[in-house]
Amino acid sequence: MSLSASQVEHEADPERKDGIIGNRPSPSAFLERSPKLRATVLDRLHHNSVLSATLFDKELLVELAKLAAYLQLGRFPAGHALEDKILAAAFFEPSTRTRLSFESAMLRVGGKTISVADAKTTGVAKGESMRDIGQMFNSYADVVVVRHTEQRAIQELSEYLKIPLINGGNGSDEHPTQALADWYALLKWCPEIAFGQLPEKFRLNIGIIGTPGNMRTVKSFLTLALLFHENINHITIFSEMADPLGDEIRELTNASPIGIDFSQNLKQSLEYLDVIYMNAIAFLGDGYRHFGGEFSLDGDSQLKPDTVILHPLARGEELGTDLDQSIHNLYFNQADGAVWIRQALLLSIFGRVRDVVPSTFLA
Ligand code: CP
Numbered sequence: 546m547s548l549s550a551s552q553v554e555h556e557a558d559p560e561r562k563d564g565i566i567g568n569r570p571s572p573s574a575f576l577e578r579s580p581k582l583r584a585t586v587l588d589r590l591h592h593n594s595v596l597s598a599t600l601f602d603k604e605l606l607v608e609l610a611k612l613a614a615y616l617q618l619g620r621f622p623a624g625h626a627l628e629d630k631i632l633a634a635a636f637f638e639p640s641t642r643t644r645l646s647f648e649s650a651m652l653r654v655g656g657k658t659i660s661v662a663d664a665k666t667t668g669v670a671k672g673e674s675m676r677d678i679g680q681m682f683n684s685y686a687d688v689v690v691v692r693h694t695e696q697r698a699i700q701e702l703s704e705y706l707k708i709p710l711i712n713g714g715n716g717s718d719e720h721p722t723q724a725l726a727d728w729y730a731l732l733k734w735c736p737e738i739a740f741g742q743l744p745e746k747f748r749l750n751i752g753i754i755g756t757p758g759n760m761r762t763v764k765s766f767l768t769l770a771l772l773f774h775e776n777i778n779h780i781t782i783f784s785e786m787a788d789p790l791g792d793e794i795r796e797l798t799n800a801s802p803i804g805i806d807f808s809q810n811l812k813q814s815l816e817y818l819d820v821i822y823m824n825a826i827a828f829l830g831d832g833y834r835h836f837g838g839e840f841s842l843d844g845d846s847q848l849k850p851d852t853v854i855l856h857p858l859a860r861g862e863e864l865g866t867d868l869d870q871s872i873h874n875l876y877f878n879q880a881d882g883a884v885w886i887r888q889a890l891l892l893s894i895f896g897r898v899r900d901v902v903p904s905t906f907l908a
Pocket of ligand 1: 858
């Protein structure tokens with residue numbers, strides 16, 4: 546792959562004064578390929594919950610990314626679009642990025658937020674049920690983003706909710722909006738993935754460091770990766786676990802034309818990987834554990850010159866800070882873009898796309 550150089554708006558530059566470092570692919574270059582937004586596609590999200598990455602097909606993901614790119618560029622005023630709406634961010638498990646980026650997304654379009662940052666400050670500490678908590682969300686907010694340690698909590702809550710529910714990460718299961726942020730960054734980095742067909746020799750070789758069966762971000766990332774099978778040559782999974790896929794994701798990968806293999810030798814594979822997605826936190830039934838000691842990357846890693854690294858963060862020792870200044874660092878862009886893709890999602894869920902996008906931008 547050598548497509549990204551012309552699309553990089555701000556290359557890594559240690560002299561930059563604005564604190565922005567790493568690979569910053571341009572939202573404008575992405576939009577140039579298909580400027581008109583198809584609002585009818587985004588209508589499919591209206592008043593919908595987002596429980597799983599399987600909700601998205603390629604068309605929906607790409608239109609959402611286009612709206613996010615317009616919002617990121619500030620091409621039209623959207624400052625009051627959700628001023629009559631309240632988002633509840635209910636996090637029964639710690640978070641930095643997901644909760645804050647949803648709140649930021651909402652506040653930037655005039656919406657209000659109410660937040661649970663720690664389960665211990667809610668009735669959960671006294672044994673309150675998800676059923677009763679769901680009733681309160683119905684009364685207090687217009688949309689709710691929930692993170693929970695238990696996989697079943699999201700499904701259970703969805704049965705009592707009348708307002709849209711967004712899964713902000715449920716145990717080892719899914720983190721669908723993280724995967725939206727992952728692919729928003731990748732589509733900006735290489736718009737051809739969304740809009741074209743890469744010549745065979747340029748199709749992506751993706752390395753995933755982690756276990757899709759136990760890591761929610763990895764599972765949701767891989768689920769969306771399968772949508773772009775025309776432009777992906779191969780996916781290699783690097784994991785210490787004997788069965789990294791698990792039954793559910795194996796069913797999806799078996800149905801995909803993308804070749805998937807498993808390896809223990811990251812160093813030897815670096816010479817052909819175009820994209821590396823890494824995470825090290827796995828849920829193993831009784832809690833979270835750090836993995837990935839064997840599969841670390843740092844400034845001395847023999848990466849191809851244009852390889853990009855994605856990491857949902859928080860990072861551990863698996864990702865050296867000496868990569869932050871490099872062109873390989875797409876992970877900060879991935880985290881920054883989360884605000885815009887989540888804002889695009891909220892506007893779509895509330896059916897406000899046509900309120901903010903001028904008709905000249907619509908297909
Ligand atoms: N990527 C992610 O889910 O980060 P947080 O745990 O900080 O929300």
